[in-house]
Amino acid sequence: MDFSPTALAMIGLLLAAWTVGAALLMIRAAQRSQKFEVLKRSSARLSGMLEEAPAIPMLVLADGRLEVHERLAGWLGLDSPPSFLSELDGGASAGLTTAQLEDLTQAIKVTQRTAAPFRMSIKLDGAGRSLAFRGCAADPKVAPGGAAQVWIFDFTESEGELALLREQVSRAQSDFTALVGLIEAAPIPMWFRGKDANIKLVNRAYVDAVAAQSADEVVSKQIELLESHQGKSARDYAKEAAASGETIERESPATIDWQRRLLRVSDLAVGDEGIAGYAIDIEETEQIARKFRAFRQAQRAMLDQLSVGVAQFDADQKLAFANKPFIRLFDLPFGIVSDHIPFDRFLSDSREKRRTPEVRDFPAWRRERVEWFSLNEAVEEAWPLGAGQHLRIVGQPMPDGGLVLFAEDRTEQLAESATRDTLLRTRTAMLDSLFEAIAVFAPDGSLQLWNRSFAGIWGIEPEALDGHPSADKLIEAIAPNLQKSAHADAIGKIIRSATLDRKEKGGRVELAGGRTLEFAGVPLPDGNGLLTVLDITDSQMAETALRERNQALEEADRVKASFLANMSYEFRTPLTSIGGFAELIQSGAAGPVSPQLEEYVQAILDSVNRLTDQVENVLDLSQGEAGMLPLSKKRLELLPFVTGIVREREQAISDKGLSLDLRGNAGGAIDADPRQLSRAIGHLLDNAIAATDRGGKILVDVARTKDGARIVISDNGSGMGKQELARLLDGLRVTEDGKVERRDGLGVPLARQFVEAHGGKLTLESRKGVGTTALIMLP
Structure with missing residues (x-):
């Protein structure tokens, strides 16, 4: 194509x-x-990097599912990475706790709803970790739909360091607070200066010392506490301390509370921050030091007055002080203290002066004495010297390493001790020769001293006393020999009374053998108690005989009283009858009376009257001696009463050609028995008439005294000697053969008894050829 x-x-x-x-x-x-x-x-x-990152991201979706790195399972201690938020709770030993999970879930939900971030720290006890959770809303690019993104940080090490830092900070703050409080509460002034030596900080003691209102005032006005010392101010010393970096101490005077005080000041540099300083008040320390020096001088002056020699050697073993007795005892020169001779040289010099014992090895002996300085306790020795002298030496080590040597001449004390031993032996021999048994007990009741007859008188063995038994054991040994065992307690009480109660008490016990012991406890001045025991068996027998004789005498006295009462009737009745019949014959009742019969009857009447008077005198004298003289007191005017007694003897005074001087003041009255007092005065007056020759003079003086009455009867007759006056006062006297010896009349003894029966006193004074004076004192 x-x-x-x-x-x-x-x-x-x-x-x-x-x-x-x-x-x-x-x-x-x-x-x-x-x-x-x-x-x-x-x-x-x-x-x-994520594996090694310190944080783990965790994405929490809206439905609770998790997207997280598997390392989180290791951090939480889980077996596998969690897929949901609830799986973070791994139980008791892993993961989060229920409370921690609830807090985390709540925070994540808030973030998912509000997009608010959160932070949370959780410590895992089971895993031993500390985790930090930082949450925020997730970026929609990462996880749309309201997810939350959480970053998990492991800050376990950081938490430990932070805890340590927090503890250190807390401790530092606490220490700082305590230090500030300590400085503020310190009783001594403290301050801190800056580098420029200006005051920056002071404590309360500083403020009070300078009499400021506050620390701010001190800082603002730079008020100095210390005065200039040796031409330098406190600032200068602070700068010197800052420059040298050493602590500078000095003593500086200051005025605190209007008183001059001596302060020891220290300035020390504190790094580069400044200079700190403080001042210690040493005024009281200085005063104590002055007082100590004065006390030491007074103490040494006092030591010079002691009879004990005292010498002090310092820590260098040199002589620091010796009192006069020490210098005298060791024949030291008085300036030797200032020479500070060593201790060993002192011993050598003393040996040359024959003031130390004769020893064979003197160097060794001296070294032993030098070691006294290092001993812990005192050493005592006896130093026998020549001429019979003895010294007691005490070496007392001192805490500062020195030695105090005490020397005491014990020659006289040893002689006194020998004399004392002789006296003790003499005392023992004397106690053993006493008739009484003696024992001395100490305050604790132990037997201390006894004589030889003490054991025998109680019937115990002498060996029982050798151990110085206590009073209780001694009484236990004596108790079987007592007639009544209860008497043992009485003996113990007597011993306790003498030793503890310090009271003297006595008692009497009878032994089982029939003997009677009398004992007494006497406290002694030395605190001991003396127990004396005497066997009074013979005296008890004599006392019994005397008691029986006393009963016989009391019976005889009773018979005598009965005899006197009967004889008073028996004597007076016949005489009254004879006188009555004679008067009837004389009256012519029986018939005419011739002149011769008249003469006989008159003689009978005169004899009856004289016999009646003699019987009255004898009976009165006997009753007076027996304490049975009857008194019938009346109120008498003394002068008219005495005048009547004198007038009854007017004819007798006239017949002897005597002159009578009767004196007295009217108005004096006493309580007396007229008959008995009349007979007392009449007897004295009759004796005065009979003792005074023709032409003599008799004085009767009656006076009232402060305590009663006074009657004086005085004559200037022939008087009497002492023996004749004593015979006159005795009256009747019973001879040893029981016969009655008649003395020179009964008038004076009767007068004395009559006066004494009235509570008075009769006193006779007579001189041969001068006369006699009788003084009657009546209450």
């Missing part, structure tokens, strides 16, 4: 166009193949 040129041209053009198109297709195909390889390599590279 023939084609036209046009057709051929068209065919040629078509072939050319096809060829070109084929070429173009081939070129484009080659280009696409190249782009695919590039895209493949890029996809592989992106897939590798």
Whole structure:
């Protein structure tokens, strides 16, 4: 078939166009193949990068299906990658918990509905990971239809580091707060200066010290606490510390609370930030140091007054102090303390002066004493010296490495100890020779001392006392020997009373053998108690005999009283009858009376009167001695009463030619028995008349005193000596053979008994050739 040129041209053009198109297709195909390889390599590279990426993308579709990388299963501890959102909960040991899943589901739903992004952190307890979820609405190109795209980040390591950082930050903040609080609460002023040495920060103590209102005021006004010291201000010292980088300390005065105080100031550089400083009040420390120095001087002055020698060696074993007794004991020069001699040299010098014991190896002995410095407790030694002198040496190590040496002269004490031992032996011998049994008990009741007869008097063995038994054990040993066992408690009470109660008590017990013991507990000044025991068996027997004799005497006294009462009647009745009959005969009732009979009757009456007076005197004297003298007191005017007694003897005074001087003041009245007092005064007056020669003088003086009455009867007769006056006062006296010896009348003894029966007192004074004075004092 023939084609036209046009057709051929068209065919040629078509072939050319096809060829070109084929070429173009081939070129484009080659280009696409190249782009695919590039895209493949890029996809592989992106897939590798995604495998190593710290985040995993998760696409949550609207129906809850998931498109997620399989690495998420490893992060969540699941066996296979989840296909739905609900599969993120893998149970108790994997995946999210139910609560975490609910929170994540709720957040994803909100994002799907509102396109609002969310962030969430979840810690997986089972997998031990911490995951961060960052969600947002998915790009429609990626997943149309309201899907949510969630990026999951594993920040487990970051979480640990963050927790550590948070803990460190929290601790740092806490430490900083505590440090600030500590600085603020510090009782000492503290401050901080900048590089320019200006104050930047102060604490409350600084504010109070400078009497400012606040720390801001101190900083704003740059109020300095410290004064200039040695020509430098506080700022200068701070700059010096900043320049040197070292701590600068000094002591500086300051005025705090209107008082001058001494402060120890420290300035130290704090890196490149500035200079910190603080001040410590050492005023009290300085005062204590001054007081200590004064105390040390006073103590050393006091040590000089002791009788014990004291020396102190410092840690370098050199003499630092020695009191006067120490210097005297060791014959040291008084300036030796300032020389600070070593201890070993002191021992050597003392040896040369024979003030140390004689030893064979002195260097070894000296080294042993030098070791006292390193001991932990005191050492005591006795140093026997020449001439019989003894020293007691005590070495007391000190905490600072020094040594205090005490030296005491025991020569006199040893001599006194020997004397004391002699006295103790003498005391033991003396106690053993006593008739009484003696024992000394300590306050705790133990037996301390006893004599030889103590064990025997109680009937126990002497060996039972060798162990110094207690009072209870001693009483147990004594109890079987007592007649009544209950008396053992009484002995224990006596011992306790003497030792503990410090009271003296006594008692009496009877032993089973019939002996009677009397004992007493006496507290001693040293706190012990003394028990004395005496065997009173013989005295008890004598006491029984005396008691029986006393009963006999009482019976005799009763018989005597009955005899006196009967004799008073028996004597007076016959005499009254004789006198009555004589008066009847004299009156002529029995017939005429001749002159001779008249004379006989008158003689009988005179004898009856004299005998009646003598009987009255004897009876009164006997009753007075027996304490049975009857009194019937009345109120008497003394001067008229005495005047009546004197007038009854007026005839006798006139017959002897005597002068009478009666004196007295009216108005004095006393209570007395008229009859007995009249007889007492009459007897004294009769004795005065009888003892005064013719022409003599008798004085009767009656006076009222503050306590009663006074009657004086005085004469200037012959008087009496002491023996005659004693015989006159005795009256009747019973001799050893039972006979009655009559003395010089009964008037004076009767007068004395009458006066004493009234509660008064009769006193006689007489001188030979001068006269006699009788003084009656009545209440």
